[in-house]
Amino acid sequence: MDADMIVIGAGLAGLQCARRAQRSGHSVIVLDAEDAVGGRVRTDHVDGFLCDRGFQLLNPAYPSVRQWIDTSALELQTFGFGVVVRSGQDTTTLAHPIRYPHYALGTLRSELTSMSELVALARWLAPTLLRPSTALRQARDQTLRASFDAAGLTGRLRHDVLDTFLSGVLADSSGDGSANYARLLLRFFALAAPGLPHDGMQALPEQMAATLAEPVRLLTAARDLQETSDGVQVATDNGTIQARAAVVAVGSQDVSGLTNLSTPVTRGLTTWWFRAPERPQAGPFLMVDASRPGGGPAGPIWHTAVVSEAAPSYAPTGQHLVQATTLLDQPDGFASEGEVRRDLERLYQAPTQDWEVLFHHVVPHALPAQPPPLKNRHPKWPGSRILVTGDHRGTGSIDGAIISGDRAARVVMDFLTP
Ligand SMILES: Cc1cc2nc3c(=O)[nH]c(=O)nc-3n(C[C@H](O)[C@H](O)[C@H](O)COP(=O)(O)OP(=O)(O)OC[C@H]3O[C@@H](n4cnc5c(N)ncnc54)[C@H](O)[C@@H]3O)c2cc1C
Incomplete structure (x- = not known):
């Protein structure tokens, strides 16, 4: 042997x-x-940029990571506790009110967050936040769509924010994924800000x-x-x-x-990586696009981020790295470079002709389906x-x-x- x-x-x-x-x-x-x-x-390296093979984040709250990974040696550079939601011409930053007090009023007053939906979200998520094993054992699992309906989450917080964000994270825009898994993921996002290692994923x-x-x-x-x-x-x-x-x-x-x-x-996605000479957006937040009536993006991009804002080691000094993610369960998942650029111009309200494509990673089997x-x-x-x-x-x-x-x-x- x-x-x-x-x-x-x-x-x-x-x-x-x-x-x-x-x-x-x-x-x-x-x-x-x-x-x-x-x-x-x-991680692919090019001209001082770090481009992971598909944008992903490491959450230090994962039990396995806490137990078996030396996260301090990875020098995690964390994303913000929040998300920028683009909705037509409006851009709203929904951020943790205690960590980002200057966004607190905007977050609470936003048209995306009605009081009744915030209460419904608390009902839907709080048991998992507080006592995950008991809550998940007791909550009958169903599809995300059915579970949001049952909880009374039926407005913009659900369609524009939660559905759009979770579709991007799960590479699944069907709403047919497991509600309990979504609860678990949101719990990890609430416990710790995910990030990127200094030297790439x-x-x-x-x-x-x-x-x-x-x-x-x-x-x-x-x-x-x-x-x-x-x-x-x-x-x-x-x-x-x-x-x-x-x-x-x-x-x-x-x-x-x-x-x-x-x-x-499995579920698939693609990530476009661009070098941007000017910083298109400040702040270490992921931007999701909910410009389609009823939620979801108006173009091919479900989420995008100026990655170097959160993780400066991902770009040479003075330059900026932008990721844009499309989902392969959508007809425009294989959008052309021109379509992706036009979508980025709309999202960042900035010209992109000077942006250079560094990589386009196509990952048809990014994640197993989680029904x-x-x-x-x-x-x-x-x-x-x-x-x-x-x-x-x-x-x-x-x-x-x-x-x-x-x-x-x-x-x-x-x-x-x-
Ligand atoms: C784009 C993308 C975004 C993601 N985002 C996140 C995220 O934000 N957060 C998160 O927690 N997770 C995320 N994930 C999921 C996470 O990365 C995966 O769940 C995890 O890496 C899977 O690891 P694995 O060891 O199960 O499989 P794999 O990483 O697929 O490893 C399998 C290995 O087997 C090798 N192999 C295959 N066939 C053979 C053979 N015949 N002989 C020898 N070797 C073989 C392959 O080369 C490969 O190295 C993301 C994944 C992708 C792709």
Whole structure:
């Protein structure tokens, strides 16, 4: 045997799985098909700019992050506790009234926040904010749409703010996602401001990989995985590896290539990254567009941000980095550069002809779909020595991926320890 455990995939799930198994004294080999660790958490560098492969944020309130990640070493640069809502010609900043007192009056007086809807939102969210495990156990899960209706959230706070913001975060504009998962996500946003590591999101998986005794074998795709009488055998382009058990920690779209499991449903998005010579908007806030009557954007962009306002390390001094995200469940998800530029001009009310495209990341399988009921899903055994894990076996998030990897390691270790 080459090792006790072989982990296929060096995304967050695979890395956490390997770290946990290694800490318990097991020998682990980790393979990844790509040229670096991180999976969906990678960062491209160009001319001093950092462009993550799809805009995403790390929330330091995630339980797995608090427990297993050294966030101070990542030097998180946080976004604001709030959101800028563009609605036709109006721009409203809804921000935490205590942290941003100068926005407090505007937030409370905004036409987006009626008293009756604020009360309905409190009813909908407060139990999860205060006692998440009890609340989520007791609240019958349903679709986000049905749950907002039932709570009496029927006005602009729901359609322009919550629906639009959550669609962008979940890459799902259908309203069919799990209400309990949305509650959980909003709780994390309320607990801590999410941010970006000084060296880009990829610094997160790199920190995790740095603690492995044996470096991840990169550019080593698993082509075939078989169980043998006393273990597993993985065929790669660089030869065959044998171990006592295998953990398949690949993304949804690759699960069926290595196991007999079907492909989980996923949601996609694209992120455009622009270099802007002038700062188009001040403040470390995400802007969502709710200019369509009834909520949602008037153009292809669901959310945008001047990323370098929150994370100065993402752009060289004196320059500015703008991200714009489109959703692939919308007909205009694959909007052209010209359409995206025109939309940005409308949103920032600034010309964009001097803006330069740095990257356009298209991520068709960004997140697993998260329909109700939100279940405490566990790693799955498609064979007696092969376990499948990843965010699609938990929740579609950094937290979900890390927790699912940790669980997988514990399950396999129980199996390996007589
Ligand atoms: C654009 C975008 C925005 C997001 N925004 C957020 C956010 O704001 N907050 C949040 O919490 N989460 C966010 N997420 C989700 C989060 O990034 C993922 O849930 C998490 O990274 C998934 O990790 P994973 O280890 O399960 O899978 P992956 O990261 O997909 O890792 C799987 C790995 O398996 C490897 N692999 C596949 N097939 C093989 C093979 N045959 N042999 C060897 N290796 C193989 C792949 O190369 C990959 O490295 C976002 C994701 C994306 C893409």
